[in-house]
Amino acid sequence: MTEQAAIFQSIVEQRRSMRIYDASAPFDTEAVKRSIERAALAPNSSNMQMWEFYHIRDAKMIADIAVFCMSQNAAKTARELVIIAVPKAKYKARAQANFQFHHARYGGVPVSQLDKRSQRKLRYFSHLMRLYYFQDWFGISGYIRKCIVGISSLWRPVVWQVSKQDLRVVCHKSAALAAQTFMLSMTAEGYATCPMEGFDSKKLRKYLGLPRSTEFNMIISCGPGTKEGIYHERFRVPFEEIYFVR
Ligand SMILES: Cc1cc2nc3c(=O)[nH]c(=O)nc-3n(C[C@H](O)[C@H](O)[C@H](O)COP(=O)(O)O)c2cc1C
Structure with a gap:
């Protein structure tokens, strides 16, 4: 030890x-x-x-x-x-903070001028995380995410844990x-x-x-x-x- x-x-x-x-x-x-x-x-x-x-x-x-x-x-x-x-409720601010951190790391150039990998990373925070964390009162968006994931699972491994809970x-x-x-x-x-x-x-x-x-x-x-x-x-x-x- x-x-x-x-x-x-x-x-x-x-x-x-x-x-x-x-x-x-x-x-x-x-x-x-x-x-x-x-x-x-x-x-x-x-x-x-x-x-x-x-x-x-x-x-x-x-x-x-x-x-x-x-x-x-x-x-x-x-x-x-x-x-x-x-x-x-702070998920948008947190996603934005991550976006800004990585964008600065990539030199702050317009996203469209970055390589595909960097663009994916930035899109993860500008789009995916916002969609993932979005909640409506009845959890309907969670059911929609579950359906999308269920369909995707037919041809690839997926993360199933996307509901409100x-x-x-x-x-x-x-x-x-x-x-x-x-x-x-x-x-x-x-x-x-x-x-x-x-x-x-x-x-x-x-x-x-x-x-x-x-x-x-x-x-x-x-x-x-x-x-x-x-x-x-x-x-x-x-x-x-x-x-x-x-
Ligand atoms: C999520 C969580 C909630 C807990 N809530 C209480 C509590 O409300 N009151 C309390 O006296 N101990 C609480 N505990 C302490 C546990 O009873 C304690 O960790 C457990 O008995 C093991 O003992 P140890 O922490 O001394 O190893 C909690 C522990 C955790 C992890």
């Missing part, structure tokens, strides 16, 4: 879900910001970066949000909270990778975290003044940990039950 792998192993092993934080130990809010910056480097679907991070530092806001978290200890005793949101999964997968990056980073910074999905998302959305289209991936509480905040030793099913070599 390399030295880096050993360090990573110890970070992974140290991370536990913390339910009671230390109210008096020093806490560096900059470690949270640094960890969010690292989280934003997580791999994500088509680099659309369909995430937002709300760093809640204000004590009154933490107390209010803890109520939405069913007054769980992990939220009530938290020194700070990080809310990972999925701003679904599939796209939610796509976005939340990426956001969860950012969440885990954040938690491991906080562990490396010497602090504890607890991911939470047990909260009232509607009340939280209203409280933060976010649009209805914004979903929450999870809320992560953080702070200096305590011994009593780890409720029991770690339990995982036997590795042989989840590991398959084919």
Whole structure:
């Protein structure tokens, strides 16, 4: 094992879900910001970066949000909270940002003057991603995409996950990778975290003044940990039950 792998192993092993934080130990809010910056480097679907991070530092806001978290200890005793949101309505802006990045990389010349490969890359963001992410209220566009994919599947492999619900999964997968990056980073910074999905998302959305289209991936509480905040030793099913070599 390399030295880096050993360090990573110890970070992974140290991370536990913390339910009671230390109210008096020093806490560096900059470690949270640094960890969010690292989280934003997580791999994500088509680099659309369909995430937002709300760093809640204000004590009154933490107390209010803890109520939405069913007054769980992990939220009530938290020194700070990080809310990972999925701003679904921002897909056009994210596609445009990617388009601009790649267009600049290709020298900013008119798209028609680029080679076919570069044109395909740019069209991916100017057309395909916009079509892929477009949602109507009833999910009809998703059914249309499914039909197109179904027909295409007759002569080539296709990605079937194009419905409204599939796209939610796509976005939340990426956001969860950012969440885990954040938690491991906080562990490396010497602090504890607890991911939470047990909260009232509607009340939280209203409280933060976010649009209805914004979903929450999870809320992560953080702070200096305590011994009593780890409720029991770690339990995982036997590795042989989840590991398959084919
Ligand atoms: C998506 C997700 C949601 C979770 N929601 C909660 C929660 O609402 N409250 C809580 O106390 N723990 C929550 N947890 C923590 C899990 O219970 C915990 O990760 C699991 O029991 C394994 O323990 P460990 O994290 O200490 O290894 C959540 C974890 C994940 C990944």
